[in-house]
Amino acid sequence: MGTIIWGNIYRFIEIIWRRRYYLGISIILAVLIASLISMVTPKRYGSHTSILVQESSLLNPFLEDLSVSFNLEDRMVALRVLVHSRHILFTVA
Missing domain, CATH: 1.20.5 (Single alpha-helices involved in coiled-coils or other helix-helix interfaces)
Incomplete structure (x- = not known):
């Protein structure tokens, strides 16, 4: 063997x-x-992201949290609430 x-x-x-x-x-x-x-090859690379926002998702109650509001005032309120949440503050701290 x-x-x-x-x-x-x-x-x-x-x-x-x-x-x-x-x-x-x-x-x-x-x-x-x-x-x-x-x-x-080039030394710098560029990238981009495209986000598709469909209005039909605004009408679906299950996707209400994920949908983007087209009203700017409602979006600012939601962003302020998100910034003041504990989850975001702990990651910043």
């Missing part, structure tokens, strides 16, 4: 030694290509 394992390991090392140039060239090429790509 041990000789079979060592025989397989020896055969594997022999195969790698015969193909050493292919392995070395592929590693060098991978490093060069990765370096070239890192130099070419």
Whole structure:
């Protein structure tokens, strides 16, 4: 059993030694290509988020808490309540 394992390991090392140039060239090429790509790509990335607000969600009582009111005064009151909540104050403190 041990000789079979060592025989397989020896055969594997022999195969790698015969193909050493292919392995070395592929590693060098991978490093060069990765370096070239890192130099070419932009250093700053931009991202954006789109939020879809549907008016039908305002009519659904289950989504009333998640819906966004189009009335600015109602939104300011809700934001003040949110800011004064313990949950937000503990994270700020």
